[in-house]
Amino acid sequence: MKKRRMFIRMITASLMRRRSRMIVALLSITIGATILSGLVSIYYDVPKQMGAQFRNYGANMILTASGDSFKMSDVQSARAVFDEEEIVGIAPFRYENVRINDIPFVAAGTDAEEAKATSPYWAVEGDWFSAQGDVLVGSGVAESFRLKTGDMIEIAYTPEGNDESSEDGEIVLDNYDYFNVVGILETGGSEENYIYMSMDDMQALTQTEERVDVTEMSISASGDELSDYIDEINAKVPAVRASVVKRVTASEATVLTKLQALVLLVTVIVLALTMICVATTMTAVVAERRKEIGLRKAIGASDKSIIQEFMGESMLLGLFGGAIGSVLGYVFAQQVSVNVFSSSISFRPLLVPITMIVSIAVTGISSLVPIRSATDIDPALVLKGE
Amino acid sequence: MSLLELKNVYKIYGELHALDDVSLTVEKGEWVSIMGPSGSGKSTMMNIIGCMDKPTKGEVLLDGVDIAKESKKNLTNIRRDKIGLIFQQFHLVNYLTALENVMLAQYYHSMPDEKEALEALERVGLADRAKHLPSQLSGGEQQRVCVARALINYPEIILADEPTGNLDEKNEEIVVELFHKLHDEGTTLIVVTHDPEVAEVAQRTLVLRDGKLSKEIVNDHFTGKIRFDDQNPF
Numbered sequence: 006m007k008k009r010r011m012f013i014r015m016i017t018a019s020l021m022r023r024r025s026r027m028i029v030a031l032l033s034i035t036i037g038a039t040i041l042s043g044l045v046s047i048y049y050d051v052p053k054q055m056g057a058q059f060r061n062y063g064a065n066m067i068l069t070a071s072g073d074s075f076k077m078s079d080v081q082s083a084r085a086v087f088d089e090e091e092i093v094g095i096a097p098f099r100y101e102n103v104r105i106n107d108i109p110f111v112a113a114g115t116d117a118e119e120a121k122a123t124s125p126y127w128a129v130e131g132d133w134f135s136a137q138g139d140v141l142v143g144s145g146v147a148e149s150f151r152l153k154t155g156d157m158i159e160i161a162y163t164p165e166g167n168d169e170s171s172e173d174g175e176i177v178l179d180n181y182d183y184f185n186v187v188g189i190l191e192t193g194g195s196e197e198n199y200i201y202m203s204m205d206d207m208q209a210l211t212q213t214e215e216r217v218d219v220t221e222m223s224i225s226a227s228g229d230e231l232s233d234y235i236d237e238i239n240a241k242v243p244a245v246r247a248s249v250v251k252r253v254t255a256s257e258a259t260v261l262t263k264l265q266a267l268v269l270l271v272t273v274i275v276l277a278l279t280m281i282c283v284a285t286t287m288t289a290v291v292a293e294r295r296k297e298i299g300l301r302k303a304i305g306a307s308d309k310s311i312i313q314e315f316m317g318e319s320m321l322l323g324l325f326g327g328a329i330g331s332v333l334g335y336v337f338a339q340q341v342s343v344n345v346f347s348s349s350i351s352f353r354p355l356l357v358p359i360t361m362i363v364s365i366a367v368t369g370i371s372s373l374v375p376i377r378s379a380t381d382i383d384p385a386l387v388l389k390g391e
Numbered sequence: 392m393s394l395l396e397l398k399n400v401y402k403i404y405g406e407l408h409a410l411d412d413v414s415l416t417v418e419k420g421e422w423v424s425i426m427g428p429s430g431s432g433k434s435t436m437m438n439i440i441g442c443m444d445k446p447t448k449g450e451v452l453l454d455g456v457d458i459a460k461e462s463k464k465n466l467t468n469i470r471r472d473k474i475g476l477i478f479q480q481f482h483l484v485n486y487l488t489a490l491e492n493v494m495l496a497q498y499y500h501s502m503p504d505e506k507e508a509l510e511a512l513e514r515v516g517l518a519d520r521a522k523h524l525p526s527q528l529s530g531g532e533q534q535r536v537c538v539a540r541a542l543i544n545y546p547e548i549i550l551a552d553e554p555t556g557n558l559d560e561k562n563e564e565i566v567v568e569l570f571h572k573l574h575d576e577g578t579t580l581i582v583v584t585h586d587p588e589v590a591e592v593a594q595r596t597l598v599l600r601d602g603k604l605s606k607e608i609v610n611d612h613f614t615g616k617i618r619f620d621d622q623n624p625f
C-alpha cells in the first residue's frame with residue numbers, strides 16, 4: 006500500500022514537475038481525444054441530424070385525390086395510420102383561382118401550423134396567418150401590388166357558372182372579401198406567386214363545401230417503413246392516393262451511409278495519427294530520460310518497475326487527455342452540428358468515461374514499444390558520465 | 392570467507408584489456424581506495440563489482456556467490472540488496488525532492504519509509520533540505536543526498552566512483568567524514584579517487600595501471616606511516 010503511494014507520488018511528480026515537457030505529450034493526446042470523441046458524437050448524431058435535415062426539404066409523402074377530390078375527414082383517416090411521434094407535419098391544401106384587381110392568382114387554403122412543419126424552409130417576413138381574415142402573400146404577389154405587412158387587399162372569387170361565355174345568361178356575382186396581409190412569403194419557388202389563407206377563410210370566400218386537393222406529409226420514417234404506410238393508407242382510405250416524394254427519400258439513405266463512412270474513415274485516420282504522435286513523443290521522452298532510467302536501474306529498479314512507471318505516466322497522461330478531450334470533443338461536435346446542421350447535439354455522459362478509457366488504452370498501446378526500449382538501457386554505460 | 396573476491400578477472404573490449412587478470416580480496420568492514428590514471432580500468436572494475444557489468448573472464452565472488460554467472464535479473468536483485476552506489480556526477484532524479492530520491496532506493500529495495508529516509512538525510516546533515524529539488528541544492532549537498540540514498544538500505548558494500556571528483560575542499564571533507572562514520576559502523580567501502588588525500592584515509596589503496604593492479608599501499612592510521620608494497624604480486 007505504501008509502495009503504491011510512492012508510485013503515485015513519483016509519476017505525478019514526473020508529470021507536474023516536468024510540466025513543460027509533458028504538455029506536448031498531453032496536447033497531442035488531448036487533440037486526438039477531442040477529435041475522436043467529437044467525431045463519435047457526430048457519427049451517432051448524423052442520422053438524427055440528417056433525417057431532420059432532409060425533412061427540412063419538405064414532404065416525403067403526398068396525398069392526392071383518387072377520384073375528384075377528398076375531404077378533411079380523409080386526411081384525418083390517413084393521419085390515424087401513423088404514430089403521433091412520427092408525424093412532423095400533415096398539411097392539407099386547397100387551391101382556387103382568385104383575382105386581385107382583376108389579375109388572376111392562385112389562393113391556397115391550408116393549416117398554418119402544419120404547413121410550417123412540412124415546409125420549414127419557407128421564410129416568412131411578418132407572421133403566418135392566425136386570425137380570421139389574415140393572409141400570407143407570396144413575395145411575387147406582394148411585388149405586383151407593392152404590398153407590405155399590414156396592408157389590406159380585396160380578393161375576388163368567381164363562383165362556378167359565372168363565366169363570360171356562360172350561355173344561359175344567368176348572372177352570378179363575384180364574391181369579394183377583404184383580407185389583412187400579415188406576412189410575405191419567400192420560398193424561391195412557385196409558392197411566391199400564391200396567396201395563403203386558412204381553410205375556413207377559403208370556405209367563406211368561395212362559399213362552397215370544404216375540399217382538399219393535395220396533402221403534403223412529412224413523416225420521420227424512411228424506405229420500407231414509408232412504403233408500408235403508403236400501402237396501408239391506400240387500402241384504408243379509398244378517396245386518396247398516397248405516394249412517396251421520391252427525390253428526397255431515395256437519396257437520404259445513400260447520403261447518410263456515405264457520410265457515416267466518411268466520419269468513420271476520418272476517425273480511424275485521426276486514431277492512427279494520434280498513436281504515431283504519442284509513440285514519437287514517448288520515444289523522445291525515453292531518449293531524454295536515458296540517464297534517469299540508468300540511474301533507477303543502478304539503484305535497483307527491475308525492468309518491470311521501469312515499465313510500470315513509464316506506463317503509469319503515459320496512462321495518467323491518457324486519463325487527463327481523455328478527460329479534457331471528452332469535454333472539448335463535445336464543444337467541437339456542438340460547433341460542427343450548429344454550423345453544419347443548424348441544430349444542437351445531445352451531451353452523452355457515457356462518452357466521457359469511454360473517451361477516457363479509449364484514450365488511456367491508445368496511449369498505453371502506442372507507448373508500449375518506446376517504453377520497452379527503455380529496458381535495454383545499460384546503467385553502466387549511462388552512468389559512466391561525460 | 393571474504394566479502395568480495397576477484398579471481399583472475401578480465402574485461403576485454405576488442406583488442407583492449409580494460410581489466411587484465413585482476414585478483415583481489417576485500418574483507419567485511421574494510422575501507423579500500425582505488426587509484427590509477429585515467430583509462431586504467433577503475434570504473435570498469437567498479438561496474439563489475441556493482442553488478443552492472445560482467446567480466447569477460449574470471450570469477451567475482453560477492454558473499455560467496457559468483458556474480459559473473461548470474462542472470463541480468465538476479466544481478467539487479469543482488470545490486471539492490473547488497474550494494475550502495477555513489478557516482479562522480481551526483482546522479483539524482485531531477486524532478487524528485489531530496490527526500491523522494493532517498494525514498495526511491497527504499498521503494499526498489501522494499502518499502503518506502505519517509506521517517507527513515509528523513510533520518511538518513513539528517514545523518515548527512517540535510518534534514519532541512521529534504522523538500523528541495525536537486526536543482527535547488529549545491530553540488531556538495533547533492534552528493535550528500537547520494538550518500539544518504541546509498542546507505543539507506545544498509546548495503547553490505549558501498550561503491551563510490553570518484554565521489555569527491557566534483558566537490559570543493561569543504562564538501563570533500565564532509566563526504567570523507569561521512570565515510571568515516573560508515574566505516575566505524577562496519578560498512579565495507581570501496582572508493583575510487585584521484586585525490587591522494589581521500590585515498591590515504593582508507594586502510595588500503597590499490598593502484599590500477601593499464602587494467603592491472605600495479606601496487607598496494609597499506610595506510611597505517613595509527614602511526615601515520617604509509618607502507619609501500621611494490622613487490623607484492625597479489
Ligand SMILES: Nc1ncnc2c1ncn2[C@@H]1O[C@H](COP(=O)(O)OP(=O)(O)OP(=O)(O)O)[C@@H](O)[C@H]1O
Binds near residue numbers: 407409
Ligand atoms: N563500453 C566500452 N567499450 C569499449 N571500451 C571501453 C568501454 N568502457 C570502457 N572502455 C575502455 O576501457 C578502458 C578503461 O575504462 P574505465 O572507464 O574503466 O577507465 P577509468 O579508470 O575509470 O578512467 P577515468 O579515471 O577517466 O574514469 C578505457 O580505455 C576505456 O576506453
Ligand SMILES: [Mg+2]
Binds near residue numbers: 433434435552
Ligand atoms: Mg572512471
